[in-house]
Amino acid sequence: MQFHGKAHKFSDNVNTDYIISGKYKFKTLDMKELARHVMEDLDPDFYRKITAGDFIVGGTNFGCGSSREQAPLAIKHAGISAVLAKSFARIFYRNAINTGLPVVECDTGEIESGDELLVDLAGGVITNKTRGVAIPVKPLPAVMIKVLNDGGLAAHFRKYGGFNFD
Amino acid sequence: MGQTIIEKILSSHSGKSVQAGEIVVAQVDYIMGQDGTAPLAIQAFNEMGGKAVFDREKVAFVIDHSAPSPNEGVSALHKLMREFAKEKGFRLYDVGEGVCHQLIPESGRVGPGSLVIGADSHTCTYGALNAFSTGVGSTDLAGAIISGRMWFKVPETIKFVCHGVLPAGVYAKDLILYLIGAVTADGATYMAAEYTGEAIRALSQESRFTVANMAIEMGAKAGLMEADEKTFAWLRRFTDHKFAPVPADPDAAYARVLEYDVSALEPQVALPHQVDNVAPLGKVAGTPVQEAVIGTCTNGRLEDLRIAAGILRGRKVHPEVRLIVAPASRRVFLEAIEEGAIRDLVEAGAAVVTPGCGPCVGTHNGVPSDGENVISTANRNFKGRMGNSKAQIFLASPAAVAASALTGRITDPREYF
Ligand code: SF4
Numbered sequence: 027m028q029f030h031g032k033a034h035k036f037s038d039n040v041n042t043d044y045i046i047s048g049k050y051k052f053k054t055l056d057m058k059e060l061a062r063h064v065m066e067d068l069d070p071d072f073y074r075k076i077t078a079g080d081f082i083v084g085g086t087n088f089g090c091g092s093s094r095e096q097a098p099l100a101i102k103h104a105g106i107s108a109v110l111a112k113s114f115a116r117i118f119y120r121n122a123i124n125t126g127l128p129v130v131e132c133d134t135g136e137i138e139s140g141d142e143l144l145v146d147l148a149g150g151v152i153t154n155k156t157r158g159v160a161i162p163v164k165p166l167p168a169v170m171i172k173v174l175n176d177g178g179l180a181a182h183f184r185k186y187g188g189f190n191f192d
Numbered sequence: 193m194g195q196t197i198i199e200k201i202l203s204s205h206s207g208k209s210v211q212a213g214e215i216v217v218a219q220v221d222y223i224m225g226q227d228g229t230a231p232l233a234i235q236a237f238n239e240m241g242g243k244a245v246f247d248r249e250k251v252a253f254v255i256d257h258s259a260p261s262p263n264e265g266v267s268a269l270h271k272l273m274r275e276f277a278k279e280k281g282f283r284l285y286d287v288g289e290g291v292c293h294q295l296i297p298e299s300g301r302v303g304p305g306s307l308v309i310g311a312d313s314h315t316c317t318y319g320a321l322n323a324f325s326t327g328v329g330s331t332d333l334a335g336a337i338i339s340g341r342m343w344f345k346v347p348e349t350i351k352f353v354c355h356g357v358l359p360a361g362v363y364a365k366d367l368i369l370y371l372i373g374a375v376t377a378d379g380a381t382y383m384a385a386e387y388t389g390e391a392i393r394a395l396s397q398e399s400r401f402t403v404a405n406m407a408i409e410m411g412a413k414a415g416l417m418e419a420d421e422k423t424f425a426w427l428r429r430f431t432d433h434k435f436a437p438v439p440a441d442p443d444a445a446y447a448r449v450l451e452y453d454v455s456a457l458e459p460q461v462a463l464p465h466q467v468d469n470v471a472p473l474g475k476v477a478g479t480p481v482q483e484a485v486i487g488t489c490t491n492g493r494l495e496d497l498r499i500a501a502g503i504l505r506g507r508k509v510h511p512e513v514r515l516i517v518a519p520a521s522r523r524v525f526l527e528a529i530e531e532g533a534i535r536d537l538v539e540a541g542a543a544v545v546t547p548g549c550g551p552c553v554g555t556h557n558g559v560p561s562d563g564e565n566v567i568s569t570a571n572r573n574f575k576g577r578m579g580n581s582k583a584q585i586f587l588a589s590p591a592a593v594a595a596s597a598l599t600g601r602i603t604d605p606r607e608y609f
Pocket of ligand 1: 553571
């Protein structure tokens with residue numbers, strides 16, 4: 027899996043209320059509608075700044091807070107190809123994999139907003155083209171690679187009729 | 193080698209002895225979804241090709257986050273949940289029954305050694321009953337509803353040993369806020385927390401729920417405690433089932449052991465907009481507040497309402513403050529009516545809303561205005577959490593919220609003892 031796009035940088039502890047506010051997510055299952063409000067409380071114009079394929083780049087503890095799966099789904103439907111962060115909150119991390127949104131643990135200290143990135147998940151490396159640096163990626167656990175490759179947990183279940191990690 | 197509580201529970205539910213770091217597929221004893229997460233889980237269930245739930249007695253949906261419904265979008269999702277639960281034949285707790293994290297323990301189906309997942313991050317609350325319970329997303333929930341199983345990474349554990357006894361006017365809420373401030377919002381990410389020591393043992397069972405509830409605010413997967421006579425006495429009110437306690441082994445391996453002496457702890461407050469932005473209340477005493485909230489899965493239990501009523505009895509809420517009270521469950525509401533706490537609160541000027549989440553998550557029941565300050569007994573103060581990103585939320589104990597509602601300023605509750 028390879029992705030190419032520009033970075034949108036956020037700070038540490040981006041929580042799920044910032045990713046998609048509770049006042050929207052309780053109302054609808056229309057993820058395209060939710061996507062319009064992604065990160066709204068941090069940057070009211072954020073949705074309009076995204077070009078399909080771009081990356082959200084966080085610091086530590088990205089996705090902390092609630093268990094709302096609308097968070098990774100809204101990010102995905104907004105056209106973001108992957109989220110890069112120093113660390114993720116565990117429920118968000120699972121939800122992202124389960125819904126097929128790639129999440130990449132790496133040192134995001136050398137990435138700024140606007141930087142052009144090439145993310146090679148299989149190769150385990152990110153190239154920051156703007157700054158000319160390569161950033162190594164912390165590999166995903168095997169179980170998660172399997173779920174991601176199957177296209178998310180729902181597709182995994184359809185394929186095997188249940189969990190199949192052997 | 194010995195095992196932590198969570199290693200033992202994941203061992204008993206996966207049929208092999210496991211240690212931190214391993215990945216297991218484990219049986220789950222109970223599964224819960226609420227109205228913010230269940231609709232997506234129904235969608236995932238259908239996508240997975242699900243037909244039936246694995247065990248009708250072990251699944252429940254709760255309508256608590258936006259209950260009663262504030263608009264037609266929410267109403268449609270509630271209807272979807274009701275129809276799904278009816279068709280599959282499992283329990284749905286409807287509007288007015290209470291917050292999921294009060295109802296599931298009250299159902300008597302969760303106790304020492306249980307493994308519970310809920311599509312709500314504060315599912316960690318039942319760790320106070322010596323259970324491993326954790327929050328998951330909607331797709332994980334759907335997978336478990338179909339198969340009765342879920343995969344887990346066995347986490348390492350941080351042990352918090354709390355020595356001493358909390359002083360008067362200082363509560364479980366102050367204790368957990370203090371611990372979160374100390375370890376920060378991601379201090380326990382990917383790990384479990386075990387809370388122990390004489391200060392924890394001295395807490396009532398209700399107070400222990402407050403501590404376990406906020407484990408997620410330090411990033412933890414679970415917040416566990418050992419079971420004792422108080423745990424079993426509490427459970428006996430709801431079930432005859434005999435649960436066997438699951439203690440940690442003395443030689444269990446911990447990622448860290450942190451020791452605190454809480455005998456001189458002061459009332460604490462989490463300042464906007466992060467839960468780990470904790471300070472002694474004195475530092476912000478006098479800050480004006482326009483809204484005060486008592487309730488939520490953190491502090492909406494009988495003990496909490498009783499403490500608030502004790503301070504508000506015979507007094508009046510400040511004319512420029514709205515005090516909103518949401519009992520954690522219908523049972524709590526009725527008990528608080530019977531013992532007079534609700535009368536005291538209402539006479540003082542409180543607006544009592546439907547048992548459930550109340551204004552906690554910004555969907556209804558008291559969205560603050562721009563620039564307003566709210567003091568709340570909830571567990572999260574993120575910007576926009578209560579539905580307005582231009583409001584500030586301060587988190588504190590029920591006593592501190594009640595005292596602040598009286599004066600219109602953040603106030604040390606010990607002034608009212
Ligand atoms: S009371 Fe608040 S924190 Fe608790 S379950 Fe409801 S919305 Fe979540």
